[in-house]
Amino acid sequence: MANPFSRWFLSERPPNCHVADLETSLDPQQTLLKVQKYRPALSDWVHYIFLGSIMLFVFITNPAPWIFKILSYCFLGTLFIIPATSQFFFNALPILTWLALYFTSSSFPDDRRPPITVKVLPAVETILYGDNLSDILATSTNSFLDILAWLPYGLFHFGAPFVVAVILFVFGPPTVLQGYAFAFGYMNLLGVIMQNVFPAAPPWYKILYGLESANYDMHGSPGGLARIDKLLGISMYTTAFSNSSVIFGAFPSLHSGCATMEALFFCYCFPKLKPLFIAYVCWLWWSTMYLTHHYFVDLMAGSVLSYVIFQYTKYTHLPIVDTSLFCRWSYTSIEKYDVSKSDPLAADSNDIESVPLSNLELDFELNTTDEPSVSPSIFDGSTSVSRSSATSITSLGVKRA
Amino acid sequence: MRTSFLTLPKSFLGFMPLYLAVEIVLGISILNKCSGAYGILALFTGHPLDFMQWVAYLWSVFTLIVFSQGLYLIHKPNLLVFSQICILYTVDTIFTCFFTLWFTTQWFTLENPTDFGSIANSTADTALRTNGLSPIMAGKLTARSADKSGQSATENYEYSITIFITLASLIFRFYFNLILGSFVQELLHHPKYLVDRDDVEQDLKNKPIWKRLWAKSQKSCYRLCKNLLE
Numbered sequence: 001m002a003n004p005f006s007r008w009f010l011s012e013r014p015p016n017c018h019v020a021d022l023e024t025s026l027d028p029q030q031t032l033l034k035v036q037k038y039r040p041a042l043s044d045w046v047h048y049i050f051l052g053s054i055m056l057f058v059f060i061t062n063p064a065p066w067i068f069k070i071l072s073y074c075f076l077g078t079l080f081i082i083p084a085t086s087q088f089f090f091n092a093l094p095i096l097t098w099l100a101l102y103f104t105s106s107s108f109p110d111d112r113r114p115p116i117t118v119k120v121l122p123a124v125e126t127i128l129y130g131d132n133l134s135d136i137l138a139t140s141t142n143s144f145l146d147i148l149a150w151l152p153y154g155l156f157h158f159g160a161p162f163v164v165a166v167i168l169f170v171f172g173p174p175t176v177l178q179g180y181a182f183a184f185g186y187m188n189l190l191g192v193i194m195q196n197v198f199p200a201a202p203p204w205y206k207i208l209y210g211l212e213s214a215n216y217d218m219h220g221s222p223g224g225l226a227r228i229d230k231l232l233g234i235s236m237y238t239t240a241f242s243n244s245s246v247i248f249g250a251f252p253s254l255h256s257g258c259a260t261m262e263a264l265f266f267c268y269c270f271p272k273l274k275p276l277f278i279a280y281v282c283w284l285w286w287s288t289m290y291l292t293h294h295y296f297v298d299l300m301a302g303s304v305l306s307y308v309i310f311q312y313t314k315y316t317h318l319p320i321v322d323t324s325l326f327c328r329w330s331y332t333s334i335e336k337y338d339v340s341k342s343d344p345l346a347a348d349s350n351d352i353e354s355v356p357l358s359n360l361e362l363d364f365e366l367n368t369t370d371e372p373s374v375s376p377s378i379f380d381g382s383t384s385v386s387r388s389s390a391t392s393i394t395s396l397g398v399k400r401a
Numbered sequence: 402m403r404t405s406f407l408t409l410p411k412s413f414l415g416f417m418p419l420y421l422a423v424e425i426v427l428g429i430s431i432l433n434k435c436s437g438a439y440g441i442l443a444l445f446t447g448h449p450l451d452f453m454q455w456v457a458y459l460w461s462v463f464t465l466i467v468f469s470q471g472l473y474l475i476h477k478p479n480l481l482v483f484s485q486i487c488i489l490y491t492v493d494t495i496f497t498c499f500f501t502l503w504f505t506t507q508w509f510t511l512e513n514p515t516d517f518g519s520i521a522n523s524t525a526d527t528a529l530r531t532n533g534l535s536p537i538m539a540g541k542l543t544a545r546s547a548d549k550s551g552q553s554a555t556e557n558y559e560y561s562i563t564i565f566i567t568l569a570s571l572i573f574r575f576y577f578n579l580i581l582g583s584f585v586q587e588l589l590h591h592p593k594y595l596v597d598r599d600d601v602e603q604d605l606k607n608k609p610i611w612k613r614l615w616a617k618s619q620k621s622c623y624r625l626c627k628n629l630l631e
Contacts, residue, residue: 115554123563126508127501128570129436130457131450137439139446198562213553286439296436307428315421343418344478345587 009170012330020174020328025083032081043316051097054189058100063107091178094185102192106245110216116248118201119211125295133296134203134289138224141290143231149287150228152280154237157255164262172269173319174328180265183313187257187306194301195249202250203292220247224291252301253294259284260306268314269321315339409583409630410576419584420475426577427471430490434468437461457500464493480585480594481616484623487585494578501567586630596623 013020040048059069076096079089089096125132161184169177201214204223222229225237263277281303288294319334340346413422440458443450450458471486554562588594605613 110552113552115558116552117554117559117562119559120554120562120566123508123559124566127505127563127567128433130440130454130500130504133436133439136443136446136448136450139443139448215552282435282438285435286442289439296439300433300436303432304429307432308425311421311425311428339418339421342420342476344420344476345418345584345591 009327009329012326014330014332017332019331019334023083023087027083028081030083031086051093054097054101058097058104061107062100062104092181092185094189095181096185098185098189098192101189102245105192105196105249108196113216114197114199116199116201116214116216118205118209118214121200121250121295121297122203122206122211125297129296132203134292134294137286137289138203138292141224141227143227145290146224146227146231149224149290151287152259152284153255153287153291153293154225154228157258157284160262161258164265168265168269169328171327172265173321173325173331174334175317175319176265176269176321179313179317179319180261182317183265183306183309184258184261187261187302187309188254190305190309191252191254191257191302192246192249194252195246195254198251199246199248200251200298201248202298203289203295205248207292214248216247218247220244223293225293250294251298252305253288253298254302255288256281256285256294256299257302257306260303261310264306264310268310268318271323409579409586411583413580419580419587420478422580423584424472424475426580427468427475427486430577431465431468431472434461434465437465453500453503457504460493460496464489478584478588478594480588480596481619481623483581483585483588484626485619487581488622488625490578490581494574497574498571501571505567582630585626589627589631 055073059073062069076089079085122132125134165177165180168180202223204221205214208221219242222237222241225241229235229237259281263281266277267274285296285299288299289296315337317336319331319336322331325331411419413419413425437458437460440450440454441462467486467489470482474482605616608616
């Protein structure tokens with residue numbers, strides 16, 4: 001069937017190549033066989049024990065009826081055990097864990113929550129960045145800027161993860177979506193844990209109440225998004241933010257974290273459009289501060305969290321991108337980074353000129369060895385090579401410290 | 402033979418290769434330096450900035466440009482560029498310490514936490530309050546009572562966390578500086594990254610003056626790094 005899909009996406013597909021194929025089986029036996037053969041590494045143990053503990057914690061603490069919780073977990077288990085659904089849902093385990101914890105966060109008893117800080121963020125912001133940048137950007141407002149800020153913060157943020165996932169799946173190398181789910185899920189999960197462990201008031205709180213003490217009976221505020229509600233004649237954001245699951249979850253900003261993660265994955269797969277993705281992150285940062293939802297330090301915490309997790313994912317999970325290829329079906333194989341081979345400081349055994357001086361035998365020249373001195377001979381095979389390199393290096397003014 | 406007066410870390414956190422660490426260090430630094438660009442937007446919003454804030458923001462934008470070069474070259478490093486980054490990063494560390502002290506004084510004197518009135522009168526405050534959607538006005542908030550006091554952080558807790566975050570960021574900053582120094586030291590010892598001065602001189606002919614000045618600064622940084630690290 002020469003449909004548009006085949007014409008566009010499968011035209012470059014190498015013959016007999018199955019790296020981009022999806023699992024279509026519905027037989028749970030296949031999954032069970034895989035599990036039997038699976039030999040987890042230490043990092044896998046840490047990964048599953050960590051996520052499993054949080055899922056167990058959510059299972060116990062979530063106030064929903066037990067029957068509903070049991071049915072939900074059984075449903076998830078079913079999705080995990082059927083190969084066709086498992087390839088998506090099991091890889092999305094960090095995302096599912098984050099969502100489970102996020103929606104349970106509002107039910108934690110007030111007396112067990114950590115105390116809410118209202119001065120830490122504005123103080124740290126001033127100390128590290130010279131002023132409250134949210135104050136600077138929200139000093140003057142108008143309808144045009146309101147709309148400009150609302151687009152990334154109130155609209156794109158919620159749809160972008162799905163759009164990015166679809167584009168990565170189609171136009172990125174096979175398995176890149178797994179890496180995205182891992183990095184995106186962990187970033188949000190760690191972010192929500194931090195928000196619960198370190199509750200902090202956002203800029204709108206300071207605007208409404210100064211630095212007065214906060215408590216958990218308080219409702220959230222839509223901040224600058226209230227102006228959008230007014231402009232559009234709705235109360236969507238006022239209602240949503242007033243009843244947010246994590247009202248005092250300013251630190252870190254997961255808006256910033258998500259945008260950074262999406263931009264990093266896009267920059268990784270489509271490097272030619274890097275300026276566009278960087279511009280989107282800068283736009284979203286501005287909008288969060290303009291709408292008084294986050295301090296700059298929150299944005300940094302979110303972005304740094306994303307960046308560190310992305311770097312880890314890149315070197316441990318992600319396939320290497322070939323920018324000359326069109327889509328996932330164009331790939332013939334999946335290659336991953338070799339951290340030691342990619343090291344620019346590593347010695348290349350095939351290139352004697354690039355061997356670090358620390359690996360060369362310079363003792364004869366530096367005369368620092370404790371061994372008895374041996375006169376160099378023209379018959380010294382390997383030494384003569386080292387000496388040659390060392391001499392040429394010395395002539396250029398480089399010496400081993 | 403000279404020896405470096407500093408013992409620099411040979412890996413990141415004891416197990417990661419230096420180039421991965423430099424990638425992380427530069428990435429985090431670049432993200433933080435974006436603050437300068439947002440601070441400068443005060444020009445358009447009308448928010449007043451004092452002299453030290455202007456210096457801090459302009460310096461941030463300058464360092465942002467310098468550090469950005471490094472991320473593009475991390476897998477094919479250039480000794481001149483990384484020498485410049487290393488020296489600039491060190492100068493930036495000194496500046497950061499100074500700015501931290503200066504702005505800490507500002508926060509604890511000018512923005513006295515007990516002076517709520519000045520904060521509540523900001524323009525942004527007016528903009529938010531005039532919408533008539535304040536939770537207090539809407540009657541959605543519960544007034545803070547004595548039994549709720551345990552839910553808010555004490556003065557000591559807030560103060561301690563503020564100091565902790567500030568000091569932690571400075572400690573990381575020093576460590577990152579050592580990592581960069583170590584990376585440049587390794588580049589200096591690696592024959593693959595030797596700098597051929599004649600080539601550099603040759604390349605500069607017929608180039609615009611700013612490019613020549615830029616290259617001159619890189620060469621000066623390279624010489625300084627050689628003296629300090631080799």
